[in-house]
Amino acid sequence: MDDPREVIICHICQTPHRKVPLAPGEEARCSLCKARLYKPLGAIEREILIVATGASLLLLLTFLTPLVEISIGTMGAILTIPEAIWRILQHGYILVAITLFLLLIVYPLLLFFATLLFGLAMELGSKETSRGILLLLTLIHRWSFIDIFFIAIIVAMIKMFQYATIHLGIAFWALLGAVVAQLYLLYGIGIQRFWERWEERFEVD
Amino acid sequence: MGHRFCRRCGLDITIDPKGSLLRSGAFLIAAILFYLPANLYPVLQSSRFGLVQGSTILQGVVELWHEGDYPVAIVIFLASILVPVLKFLVLGYLLLSIASRRCKEIPQRVRLYYLIEVTGPWSLIDVFVVVLLVGLIHFQSMTILPGVGVSSFGLMVLLTMLAAQSLDVRILGVMCG
Numbered sequence: 093m094d095d096p097r098e099v100i101i102c103h104i105c106q107t108p109h110r111k112v113p114l115a116p117g118e119e120a121r122c123s124l125c126k127a128r129l130y131k132p133l134g135a136i137e138r139e140i141l142i143v144a145t146g147a148s149l150l151l152l153l154t155f156l157t158p159l160v161e162i163s164i165g166t167m168g169a170i171l172t173i174p175e176a177i178w179r180i181l182q183h184g185y186i187l188v189a190i191t192l193f194l195l196l197i198v199y200p201l202l203l204f205f206a207t208l209l210f211g212l213a214m215e216l217g218s219k220e221t222s223r224g225i226l227l228l229l230t231l232i233h234r235w236s237f238i239d240i241f242f243i244a245i246i247v248a249m250i251k252m253f254q255y256a257t258i259h260l261g262i263a264f265w266a267l268l269g270a271v272v273a274q275l276y277l278l279y280g281i282g283i284q285r286f287w288e289r290w291e292e293r294f295e296v297d
Numbered sequence: 298m299g300h301r302f303c304r305r306c307g308l309d310i311t312i313d314p315k316g317s318l319l320r321s322g323a324f325l326i327a328a329i330l331f332y333l334p335a336n337l338y339p340v341l342q343s344s345r346f347g348l349v350q351g352s353t354i355l356q357g358v359v360e361l362w363h364e365g366d367y368p369v370a371i372v373i374f375l376a377s378i379l380v381p382v383l384k385f386l387v388l389g390y391l392l393l394s395i396a397s398r399r400c401k402e403i404p405q406r407v408r409l410y411y412l413i414e415v416t417g418p419w420s421l422i423d424v425f426v427v428v429l430l431v432g433l434i435h436f437q438s439m440t441i442l443p444g445v446g447v448s449s450f451g452l453m454v455l456l457t458m459l460a461a462q463s464l465d466v467r468i469l470g471v472m473c474g
Contacts, residue, residue, distance in 0.1 A: 105407045106467055125404050160433065167436045176432030183431070183443050188451050192428060195421075227306050234462075237418055237425075243372075244425030250369050251361070251426070252433070287305060296305065 100129050103284065136281060136289050141211035147273030148204040150266045151238075155197060158261035160245070162252060172263065173197070200236040200270070203229065207277055210286065219294045226290055230283055239271045317465040318395060324460035325388050331453035332381060339444030341427050343434075351444050354378060354423060377423040377450070384413045384420075384457050388464070395468055403469050410469075414461045420454045 101108050102122040109129060114120060119131035154173065161170045173196060181189035206229050213222035245267075249258055290296070300311045339351025352360065354377045361370035387409050394406060427447050434441040 104411060105404050125408065160429075162433055164436070164439075167438075169433050169435065171429070171432045176428050179432045179435065180428055180443060185443055185448060188424070188428075188443070188448050191451060191455065192424075223306070227308070230306065234418075237421060240418055240421055241425050244422045245429060247369055247372060247422060248426045248429040248433075250366060251430070254364070291305065 102127055102129060130284075130288060136285065137211050137214040137293075140207060140277070140281070140286075141215065143273050143277055144204050144208035144211055147270050147277070148201075148208055150269040150273065151200055151204055153266035154238075154263045154270055157263045157266065159263040159267070160249070160261055161259040162256040164256045170261070195235060195237045196241055199232055200238045200274070202232055203236045203274070203277075204270075206232070214290070214293060217293075222290055222294075226283075226286055229286065233278055233283055236274060238267060238274060242267055242271050312465060312467055314395070314465075314468040317463060317468055318392060320463040321388070321460045322392055324456050324463055325385065325392065328381075328453050328456035328460055329385055331449045331456060332385070333449075335446050335450035335453050336378070338446035338449065340423065340446040340450055341430065342442040342444050344440045344442060346438055349442070353444075353446060354450070373423060373426075376419050380416055380420050381453065381457065384417060384461070387413050388457070388460055391464065391469075406469055407466055410461070410464065410466050414458075417458045417461055418454070420457075421451070424451045424454070 098111050099108055100111050100120075102125060104127040105122060105125040107122055107124045109120070109123065111130070112120070114130075114132050116132055120129040121127065122129055156172070158170045158172055159176075162168065177189050177192045177196070180192065206225050210222055210225040210229060213225060245264065249260075252258060300309055302308065303310050336354055339353050339356075341357065342349050342351040344350075354373070358370050358374045358378070361367075361373065391406060391410060424447060427443055430441045431443050
């Protein structure tokens with residue numbers, strides 16, 4: 093087990109395993125905690141590019157169009173995500189507003205744009221650029237909380253359902269699409285597989 | 298001791314058990330301190346014709362329960378009240394078990410660690426709900442305002458996440474040789 097390329101350490105329980113060749117469709121699991129270790133990789137660059145492009149556009153749509161419209165009697169209001177954060181800032185909750193801005197706008201945008209750039213850099217064969225972007229993705233991917241925000245919207249709508257008429261805007265559906273894309277990129281494929289594909293593509297020793 | 302770097306990404310992977318324990322412990326204590334104002338002060342205030350009334354997270358859960366919104370009440374109770382306490386207990390247990398060099402059930406403790414890391418951010422649901430309600434309800438006769446508790450609550454969740462991320466899970470095994 094001298095060659096580090098032949099060894100894989102379980103990301104959950106840190107148990108080292110020797111890599112063995114697998115047939116398509118098979119996957120290797122940790123002998124101790126049963127977490128997935130690896131599975132045969134295909135060329136995932138195109139897949140990443142398509143999903144990240146779609147997700148970036150959906151996310152831009154999420155921020156630029158109305159999220160939800162409510163009416164209570166003769167009163168009505170339309171809300172976008174940047175507007176919601178702006179209102180928190182107006183009430184003097186600067187720290188909360190900055191945190192929300194980072195978690196709901198900056199990190200999700202960065203996640204999708206960086207994934208898009210990673211896919212492009214891989215397609216173009218740029219080893220160092222793709223490595224740098226992948227490093228950024230590794231550091232930030234846990235800080236995009238659009239999935240939790242989506243559930244929060246549903247909770248808020250249930251809370252108001254009895255008192256108000258609610259119309260879901262374009263941003264709601266765009267956000268749903270972005271959440272699905274994020275789940276696919278982070279859990280369907282996974283950052284670990286991005287790294288494995290990067291190593292395979294550039295034959296890193 | 299010399300530093301070691303990942304051959305793939307170049308990040309420093311040197312194991313620093315003492316530093317990891319201290320950082321994680323400091324974040325955990327700070328998070329516990331913020332848990333108190335987060336639950337004692339209102340996270341949401343409603344203003345009707347100038348009359349302002351605040352409600353804490355627990356009051357919100359009770360109100361939802363009485364109104365018959367049982368699934369939402371359960372989600373908010375789990376995410377905002379129970380999960381943070383469980384995270385404190387699990388993180389405290391992990392830190393104490395590492396400090397006392399307890400070498401049994403390492404895989405189980407590693408699984409506990411990943412469980413709190415995955416569930417950690419979900420407590421932010423309540424903060425997000427407050428943001429949405431404040432953004433939507435701002436009429437002349439009725440307005441919803443954020444309460445003082447919302448800052449403490451948000452900080453408590455972020456500090457707990459930082460406490461979990463500062464704990465290098467590898468030291469569970471390293472401390473036992």
